[in-house]
Amino acid sequence: MKEITKQKLNEVNGGINITGTFISSLVRGIDIIMDLGRSLGSAFRRAKDRSLCSY
Numbered sequence: 001m002k003e004i005t006k007q008k009l010n011e012v013n014g015g016i017n018i019t020g021t022f023i024s025s026l027v028r029g030i031d032i033i034m035d036l037g038r039s040l041g042s043a044f045r046r047a048k049d050r051s052l053c054s055y
Contacts, residue, residue, distance in 0.1 A: 046052055
């Protein structure tokens with residue numbers, strides 16, 4: 001098995017790879033949070049106005 005020299009280890013670069021899949025997942029997560037906020041806001045407004053549905 002070959003050993004990597006210290007010089008070669010110092011030359012190793014890392015980073016983040018932003019792909020279309022990552023961006024799509026991020027946008028989907030933001031959409032879910034926005035929908036949740038709208039739902040909660042509507043529920044609070046309906047409760048405040050006492051316009052709740054009776055079963």
